[in-house]
Amino acid sequence: xxxxxxxxxxxxxxxxxxxxxxxxxxxxxxxxxxxxxxxxxxxxxxxxxxxxxxxxxxxxxxxxxxxxxxxxxxxxxxxxxxxxxxxxxxxxxxxxxxxxxxxxxxxxxxxxxxxxxxxxxxxxxxxx
Numbered sequence: 853x854x855x856x857x858x859x860x861x862x863x864x865x866x867x868x869x870x871x872x873x874x875x876x877x878x879x880x881x882x883x884x885x886x887x888x889x890x891x892x893x894x895x896x897x898x899x900x901x902x903x904x905x906x907x908x909x910x911x912x913x914x915x916x917x918x919x920x921x922x923x924x925x926x927x928x929x930x931x932x933x934x935x936x937x938x939x940x941x942x943x944x945x946x947x948x949x950x951x952x953x954x955x956x957x958x959x960x961x962x963x964x965x966x967x968x969x970x971x972x973x974x975x976x977x978x979x980x
Contacts, residue, residue: 856939860932863960865920869932871940874912880929881917894926901934901953905944911937931956 856871878885878898889895902908913933917925934953938945948954962971969975 856936858932858935858939860928860930860935862927862931862957863920863924865924865928866918867925867928867932868916869929869936870914871911871933871936872914873910876909876911878913878915880915889922889926891922894922897926898929898933900930900951901937901948904947904951904953905937907937907944911940927957 854872858869858871860867860869880888885898886895889898899908902911913936915929915932917929919925920928930953934948938948938954945954964971
């Protein structure tokens with residue numbers, strides 16, 4: 853199997869995923885998977901597409917992640933892994949799509965407006 857390349861995005865995070873056949877190793881920014889995501893719920897989010905198609909331990913992933921927070925990075929990586937799995941085997945598409953892992957969550961932070969303290973917060977209205 854040749855190398856499969858996919859991109860996942862979420863909020864401000866961008867994950868470039870390089871997938872190849874292997875033993876299930878995931879290295880993120882040249883760091884170990886469990887070191888990069890120490891919280892178990894974040895590791896669970898990343899591994900969801902692999903569990904959905906029962907391919908844990910079948911592929912190696914080398915990932916470059918930039919921007920965003922740790923939760924956004926985990927969800928960007930989940931999308932990147934799901935897209936890489938579908939590129940490698942079209943039969944996975946129905947299962948992964950049904951779970952919702954191929955959907956790009958486009959919600960981002962709303963910008964702050966001038967004259968206001970935050971994006972939607974306004975100063976108190978005074979009639980007089």
